[in-house]
Every structure is written in C-alpha cells, then in structure tokens.
Amino acid sequence: MRKKVFYVYNPNTLSYERVYPSFRKRMATVFRHLLSGIILGGILFSVLNYFVDSPREKMLKRENQQMRSQYKLLSRRLDEALDVMADVRERDANLYRVILQADPISAAVWNAGTDNVSRYQDLMNLSDADLVVATTQKVEQLNRQLYVQTNSINELVKLGQQNEDRINCLPAIQPVSNKDLKRTASGYGLRIDPIYKTRKFHEGMDFAADIGTPVYVTGNGTVVETGWKQGYGKTIVINHGxxxxTRYAHLSHISVRNGQKVIRGEEIGLVGNTGKSTGPHLHYEVIYKGKHDNPINYYFFDLSPADYDRMIQIAENQGRVMD
Ligand SMILES: [Zn+2]
Structure with a gap:
C-alpha cells in the first residue's frame, strides 16, 4: 500500500507544510491494519475449514459413517431375532402352555422394563440418538424375552414330567386282554339286574372270561383295598392318584397286598365267580373323585393283541425290579 502523505497550508509562511501524524494516530493505523488482517484471516480460515476437512476430520467422518451403517445392520438383525422370538412366544402360549394347562405369560412380564425410554437418557445427546436408542432397546427386549422364555421352558419341562406321570397313572387300558375275552364286555349304565330282574344302574363294565384268566391293573398306582366285599366277592381297589x-371284582384269586405299588399291565389277580355273580367274569369300575365313570371313556390306548402282550411283559419285568 502506498504511504499517504498529508500537507497543510501555513498562512504565516505562505507555503504548504508537510504534516507528520502523531504517534497515537500512527499506532491506531497499525492496530486498524492488524485487526482487519486478523478478521480477514479468521473469515478465510472458517470458510476453508467449512469446505475443506482436515485429515483427522475426514477419518472421523468415515468412522462415523461406518458405525451408522453397522448400527443399521444390527438393528435389522435384531428385528429378525425379535421376530423369531415372537414365534417361539406364540408356540409357548398356544401350544405348550395349552397342552400342559399352564397360564399364558402376560405381555407385561415379557417386556418388563424395556419400554421405559428414560433409561436411555444419556444416549439422547448423540447425533444419531434415535438409531442408537432403538438398537439398545431392541437388545434389552431380546435379553428380557430370552430370560422369560428360559424360565417358561423350565416350568413346562417340569409340567411335562408331571404330565407323563399322570398319563402313566391314568386307568387307560382294558383289565383283561382281548384274546382272553369270551364275549363282548357288558357295559356301564342302566340295565336289568340279572338276579332280581329289576332296573339297576351298572357302575362298571363286565368282561366275561374263564376262571383263572389274568387280570391286569390298568394304570400305575397303589393297592388300597384287597379282600372280600359284600356283592363284589374277592375285590381289589387301586388308587392311581x-x-x-379302579375296582376289580368277582376274582378267584388276589395276587397283590395292600400298599403294594403296581405298574400298568401288571397281573394283580385272576378272573372268578365270587360274590353276586351269574358266571365267571371280571367286574371293572373306574372312579374319578369319588364318582363312578364309564370305563369305556378311558381306553385311550387302543392296543393291538401284540401291543397288549408286550405291555404285560414290560410290566412283569418292571414288577420284578420293584419287588
Ligand atoms: Zn358288573
């Protein structure tokens, strides 16, 4: 910049005299130049900084970009995992819990604690807060649901074991093998009394078979009654829990004693004609919670003669083990 030179007209000397600026003025000029330089420099720096990144900034931006896409990928994967979890949950509620008669797990238990967004307050300041919070929330949901599901499965396994025991105890077969039957068993319900010729309710089922035909217990249980009973003759009662x-009547022989544990298919006595009976047969009753029920409703295991023989053999072997 060209240096400015000032002249002032002096009437006394009738000439133009050069004016030298004072020190203060000169300092002011220096400061003015310095200041404008700083401001200009600052503006230039900002503009450059805005349009051109430093290598470090470039690296950070790239990292950030990678992390954002990784988060998006994780979020999608978590959605898939939660879908699978929902399917497991549905089976838990609609299949296993129904079969084993357990109460369904409520939505509140499934999602407890994970709906509370205030837990993620410290994540809210991040530039991609929504993505990070949503992903974190999904992880916690999955975590929670896995925990609840594990507990549920443990409970169902326990129920399944109990159910297996219950199924083994149910009086679910015929007490006399089909191959030993002489004619079709006579059923449960109202019928004419064979001796008094009056209408009477028949509380069990009669299986006509030769004296000495084996009688098998129809479910696992404990012998609670053995001996002579008015009308029934030689009788066995089993408590299955x-x-x-179940009651087995008109027997010719009783081969179990009170308190003895028995297994389905185990021989407990022989068909006879004792008590109020018109011919050799087994009178068989099923009693549920103190009330007689039609035994025909309980032959769940529709066994073939071969299956029946196999079951009896298994029971015999197990019976020996338990003695
Ligand atoms: Zn009868």
Whole structure:
C-alpha cells in the first residue's frame, strides 16, 4: 500500500507544510491494519475449514459413517431375532402352555422394563440418538424375552414330567386282554339286574372270561383295598392318584397286598365267580373323585393283541425290579 502523505497550508509562511501524524494516530493505523488482517484471516480460515476437512476430520467422518451403517445392520438383525422370538412366544402360549394347562405369560412380564425410554437418557445427546436408542432397546427386549422364555421352558419341562406321570397313572387300558375275552364286555349304565330282574344302574363294565384268566391293573398306582366285599366277592381297589381309583371284582384269586405299588399291565389277580355273580367274569369300575365313570371313556390306548402282550411283559419285568 502506498504511504499517504498529508500537507497543510501555513498562512504565516505562505507555503504548504508537510504534516507528520502523531504517534497515537500512527499506532491506531497499525492496530486498524492488524485487526482487519486478523478478521480477514479468521473469515478465510472458517470458510476453508467449512469446505475443506482436515485429515483427522475426514477419518472421523468415515468412522462415523461406518458405525451408522453397522448400527443399521444390527438393528435389522435384531428385528429378525425379535421376530423369531415372537414365534417361539406364540408356540409357548398356544401350544405348550395349552397342552400342559399352564397360564399364558402376560405381555407385561415379557417386556418388563424395556419400554421405559428414560433409561436411555444419556444416549439422547448423540447425533444419531434415535438409531442408537432403538438398537439398545431392541437388545434389552431380546435379553428380557430370552430370560422369560428360559424360565417358561423350565416350568413346562417340569409340567411335562408331571404330565407323563399322570398319563402313566391314568386307568387307560382294558383289565383283561382281548384274546382272553369270551364275549363282548357288558357295559356301564342302566340295565336289568340279572338276579332280581329289576332296573339297576351298572357302575362298571363286565368282561366275561374263564376262571383263572389274568387280570391286569390298568394304570400305575397303589393297592388300597384287597379282600372280600359284600356283592363284589374277592375285590381289589387301586388308587392311581390324580383323583382316580379302579375296582376289580368277582376274582378267584388276589395276587397283590395292600400298599403294594403296581405298574400298568401288571397281573394283580385272576378272573372268578365270587360274590353276586351269574358266571365267571371280571367286574371293572373306574372312579374319578369319588364318582363312578364309564370305563369305556378311558381306553385311550387302543392296543393291538401284540401291543397288549408286550405291555404285560414290560410290566412283569418292571414288577420284578420293584419287588
Ligand atoms: Zn358288573
């Protein structure tokens, strides 16, 4: 910049005299130049900084970009995992819990604690807060649901074991093998009394078979009654638990004693003609919670003669083990 030179007209000397600026003025000029330089420099720096990144900034931006896409990928994967979890949950509620008669797990238990967004307050200041919070929330949901599901499965396994025991105890077969039957068993319900010729309710089922034909217990249980009973003759009563009892009457021989544990298919006595009976047969009753029920409702295991023989053999072997 060209240096400015000032002249002032002096009437006394009748000439132009050069004016030298004072020190203060000169300092002011220096400061003015310095200041404008700083401001200009600052503006230039900002503009450059805005349009051109430093290598470090470039690296950070790239990292950030990678992390954002990784978060998006994780979020999608978590959505898939939660979908699978929802499917497991549905089976838990609609299949296993129904079969094993357990109460369904409520939505509140499934999602407890994970709906509370205030837990993620410290994540809210991030530039991609929504993505980070949503992903974190999904992880916690999955975590929670896995925990609840594990507990549920443990409970169902326990129920399944109990159910297996219950199924083994149910009086679910015929007490006399089909191959030993002489004619179709006579049923449960109202019928004419064979001796008094009056209408009477028949509380069990009669299986006509030769004297000495084996009688098999129809479910696992404990012998609770053995001996002579008015009308029934030689009788056995088995308690199967779960509210079930069975009675075997008119026997010629009793081969179990009170308190003895028996297994389905085990021989407990022989068909006879004792008590109020018109011919050799087994009178068989199913009692549920103190009330007689139609035994025909309980032959769940529709066994073939071969299956029946196999079951009896298994029971015999197990019976020996338990002695
Ligand atoms: Zn009868």
């Amino acid at each position: 779960y509210g079930y009892k």
